[in-house]
Amino acid sequence: MESSASCPAAAAPLERPFRVLVGVTGSVAALKLPLLVSRLLDIPGLEVAVVTTERAKHFYSPQDIPVTLYSDADEWEMWKCRSDPVLHIDLRRWADLMLVAPLDANTLGKVASGICDNLLTCVIRAWDCRKPLLFCPAMNTAMWEHPITAQQVGLLRAFGYMEIPCVAKKLVCGDEGLGAMAEVGTIVDKVKEVLFWHGSSQRS
Numbered sequence: 001m002e003s004s005a006s007c008p009a010a011a012a013p014l015e016r017p018f019r020v021l022v023g024v025t026g027s028v029a030a031l032k033l034p035l036l037v038s039r040l041l042d043i044p045g046l047e048v049a050v051v052t053t054e055r056a057k058h059f060y061s062p063q064d065i066p067v068t069l070y071s072d073a074d075e076w077e078m079w080k081c082r083s084d085p086v087l088h089i090d091l092r093r094w095a096d097l098m099l100v101a102p103l104d105a106n107t108l109g110k111v112a113s114g115i116c117d118n119l120l121t122c123v124i125r126a127w128d129c130r131k132p133l134l135f136c137p138a139m140n141t142a143m144w145e146h147p148i149t150a151q152q153v154g155l156l157r158a159f160g161y162m163e164i165p166c167v168a169k170k171l172v173c174g175d176e177g178l179g180a181m182a183e184v185g186t187i188v189d190k191v192k193e194v195l196f197w198h199g200s201s202q203r204s
C-alpha cells in the first residue's frame with residue numbers, strides 16, 4: 001500500500017490544492033463517509049467537499065464530516081436571481097476529481113440513463129468527462145446480480161468513469177455475497193493512484 005507521504009499530490013502539486021468532490025448516496029455503506037473523508041484529508045495537498053443525497057443523510061451525522069457538505073437545499077437556496085451561482089455547475093467546475101462512494105442502485109440507474117433530479121446527479125450529468133470520476137457501487141447481492149446492474153455499470157465505464165469494484169462479504173441485511181462497497185483503504189489507494197497519474201501528466 002502506498003503511504004500518503006509518497007503521494008505525488010504533495011510531490012507535484014497544482015498551484016492550489018487538488019479538489020476532490022465526494023458524492024454519497026443512500027446505501028448503508030454511507031456509514032463509512034466520516035472515515036472516508038478523514039482518510040482523504042490525510043493525503044497531502046487535497047481539498048475535499050461532499051455532495052449528499054437526501055437518503056444518504058440517514059447514515060451519518062453532519063457533525064462527523066469536517067468539510068463542506070452540500071445537499072439539495074443549498075442548490076435552491078443559493079439561487080434567487082440571474083446573477084446567483086448555480087451550485088451544480090460551480091461544483092463541477094470546482095472539482096478536479098469526483099468520487100461517488102457509495103453509489104447505490106438508485107443513483108446508478110439515474111446516472112446510467114442521464115436522470116438528474118438532485119444536486120448530486122446534476123453535478124454528474126454536467127461532469128467534464130476529461131476529469132476523473134470514480135464510482136464505488138454498493139448494494140444488496142440480489143440487486144447486484146440483477147442483469148440491469150451489469151448493463152448500467154458498463155454504461156458508466158463507457159463514459160470513462162472508473163469503477164472501484166464492490167466486494168463479497170456478509171452484508172448488513174444478513175445476505176452474503178457481492179455488493180458491498182470496496183474497503184475505504186482500497187478506495188483511498190485508487191484516488192492516490194489517479195493523483196499519481198494526474199501529477200505525471202501535469203509534468204509531461
Ligand SMILES: Cc1cc2nc3c(=O)[nH]c(=O)nc-3n(C[C@H](O)[C@H](O)[C@H](O)COP(=O)(O)O)c2cc1C
Pocket residue numbers: 024025026027028029053054055056103104105106107138139140143
Ligand atoms: C437501511 C437501508 C439501507 C439501504 N442500503 C442500500 C444499499 O446498500 N444499496 C442500495 O442500492 N440501496 C440501499 N437502500 C435503498 C436506497 O436508500 C433507496 O433506493 C434510496 O431511494 C436511494 O436514494 P438516493 O440514490 O437518492 O440516495 C437502503 C435503504 C435502507 C432503508
